Amino acid sequence: MSDLFSGEDHIVVALDDVCVNVNCGLHPWERHPERPTRLLISVRLYAPLATPRAADEPIIDYDVVRDRIRALENEGHIDLLETVADSIVESCFLDARVVACRLSIRKPDIYNETRGAGIDLFRTRKRWSADR
16 A cells, blocks of 8 residues: 555554445355345545545545445346445445445355355555556
């Protein structure tokens, strides 16, 4: 993260292990709508601090991201975790102060021999906006 912020003051807004049941996956056993896949989703929002004290800065509302994650439960089948991640990234950048975000998405129940399988993703607003 030091490359992104070059030593400047910043805040990291965290949302850890939001648990949702989503119809997600490519395996045949993940394609049963009556048995959605449990996902654990963690998000970090990175924003520079423009004030001397963090308490003086207007808050970054993580409820926007939480609401987006919870809405996934009603969206039908999604094949890829990367598609889930992209929809969450979009909500992360709704606050213009957020310059980057990091996501971790895990399927904790997918394999017996692991704590979980999933993806980690880091996106910058600059690249996200350029790709749109």
